[in-house]
Amino acid sequence: MDTAIQTAPRKKRALSCIQPTGIPTLGNYLGAMRNWVNMQDDFECAFAVADLHAITVRQDAAQFRRQIYEMFSLLLAIGLDPEKSLLFVQSQVPAHSEMAWLLACHTQFGELSRMTQFKDKSANHADNINLGLFAYPSLMASDILLYQPDYVPVGADQKQHVELTRDIAERFNNIHGKVFTVPEPYIMKSGARVRSLQDPTKKMSKSDENQNAYISLKDDPDAIRRKFKRAVTDSEARVYYGEGKDGVNNLMEIYSSVTGKTMEEIESEFEGRGYGDFKAAVAEAVIDVLRPIQQRFDQLMKDKGYLERMMKQGAERASAVSRRTLDKALKKMGFVLV
Ligand code: ATP
Ligand code: LTN
Numbered sequence: 001m002d003t004a005i006q007t008a009p010r011k012k013r014a015l016s017c018i019q020p021t022g023i024p025t026l027g028n029y030l031g032a033m034r035n036w037v038n039m040q041d042d043f044e045c046a047f048a049v050a051d052l053h054a055i056t057v058r059q060d061a062a063q064f065r066r067q068i069y070e071m072f073s074l075l076l077a078i079g080l081d082p083e084k085s086l087l088f089v090q091s092q093v094p095a096h097s098e099m100a101w102l103l104a105c106h107t108q109f110g111e112l113s114r115m116t117q118f119k120d121k122s123a124n125h126a127d128n129i130n131l132g133l134f135a136y137p138s139l140m141a142s143d144i145l146l147y148q149p150d151y152v153p154v155g156a157d158q159k160q161h162v163e164l165t166r167d168i169a170e171r172f173n174n175i176h177g178k179v180f181t182v183p184e185p186y187i188m189k190s191g192a193r194v195r196s197l198q199d200p201t202k203k204m205s206k207s208d209e210n211q212n213a214y215i216s217l218k219d220d221p222d223a224i225r226r227k228f229k230r231a232v233t234d235s236e237a238r239v240y241y242g243e244g245k246d247g248v249n250n251l252m253e254i255y256s257s258v259t260g261k262t263m264e265e266i267e268s269e270f271e272g273r274g275y276g277d278f279k280a281a282v283a284e285a286v287i288d289v290l291r292p293i294q295q296r297f298d299q300l301m302k303d304k305g306y307l308e309r310m311m312k313q314g315a316e317r318a319s320a321v322s323r324r325t326l327d328k329a330l331k332k333m334g335f336v337l338v
Pocket of ligand 1 (some may be wrong): 017018019021027028029030031032033153154156157194195203204205206207
C-alpha cells in the first residue's frame with residue numbers, strides 16, 4: 001500500500017485566471033475556458049476570477065460587483081467542479097496583493113514597457129495610464145507563482161505575460177534560493193486566437209465597442225445568428241482555408257473548434273455552397289454548445305447564497321496554499337515572520 005502511494009506520480013498542476021470585465025466571449029471560451037474543463041481530471045487545477053486585474057481600467061462599482069458574481073457563476077456553468085478544482089476570487093485571497101509587491105521589486109521597468117497588452121491598453125485608455133496597468137504582469141506572476149503550477153493554460157495573447165512570469169521566477173530563485181516552480185504556458189492549438197467577427201485581423205475581445213465583433217456567452221440564439229450573418233468575409237464566396245481569407249478562416253476555426261471537424265471536412269461540407277449556408281451552420285453549432293451553459297448560468301445567478309458559500313470555501317483553501325508560498329518567499333528574503 002505504502003509503496004503504491006509513494007510511487008504514484010504527482011499530478012501536474014495548472015492554474016489560470018480570467019478577469020470579470022464583462023461576459024466572456026466565444027474567444028475566451030474556446031481559447032481558454034473550455035480547456036480548463038477538460039484539464040480537471042488530469043491536472044491538479046486552480047482557477048480564479050482576477051478581479052484585482054480588472055481595476056487597471058475604471059469599473060463602475062455596482063456593475064463590477066455583478067460581473068464578479070457572473071464570472072464565478074460562469075466558471076461553474078461551463079463545468080468547473082469545486083470538488084475537483086480550486087475555484088476562487090483573487091481579491092478574497094490577500095496573499096496575491098502581498099506577493100505582487102515582492103515580485104514588483106523583481107520586475108524591471110524595461111520588461112514591463114515591452115508588454116503588448118500594456119501598449120494596447122494604454123493606447124485605448126490614454127486618460128488613465130495608471131501604475132496598476134503597468135504593473136499588471138507582476139500581479140499576474142503572483143497569481144501564478146503562489147500556487148506552484150507546472151502549466152498556465154491561456155490563449156495565445158497571454159503567452160508574453162507567462163514568459164515574463166518565468167523570468168521573474170527564475171530571477172527570484174537565483175537571488176534568494178528556490179521558492180518557485182517555473183511554469184510553462186499551455187496553449188491549445190484549436191481556438192487559441194479567435195478573431196473579431198468585424199475585423200478578423202484583431203482578436204475577439206469582450207471590451208470591443210462594437211457588439212457585432214464578438215459572441216458573448218450570454219447571447220441568445222437570435223443574436224448569435226445575426227452576428228454571424230454580419231460577420232466580415234470576402235467577395236469570393238468559396239469556403240476554404242487560405243491566405244487573405246482572414247474572415248472565412250476565423251469562421252472555419254470556430255466551426256472546427258465547436259464541431260471537432262477538420263478544415264478538409266469543412267471544405268467538402270460546403271463545397272458549392274455560399275457563405276450564407278456556411279454562416280448559418282456556424283451559428284447553429286455555436287448555439288448548441290452555449291445552450292446548456294446558459295441554462296446552468298441562469299440557475300446559478302438566482303442563488304447568491306450558494307455562490308458566496310463556494311467563494312468562501314475556495315478563498316479558504318486558496319489562502320492556505322498561497323500563504324505557504326508567500327511565507328517561504330518572505331523568509332528567504334530576510335523578512336521577520338512572527
Ligand atoms: P479584455 O477583452 O476585457 O481585455 P480579454 O478577454 O482579453 O479581456 P481575459 O478575460 O482575462 O482577457 O481572458 C481570459 C482568457 O481568455 C485568457 O487566457 C486569454 O488568453 C483568453 N482569450 C482572450 N481573448 C481570446 C481570443 N480572442 N481567442 C482565444 N483566447 C482568448
Ligand atoms: N492577464 C490575464 C488574466 C490573468 C491570468 C492570471 C491568466 C490574471 N492572472 C494568472 C493566467 C494566470 C488576461 O488578461 N487574460
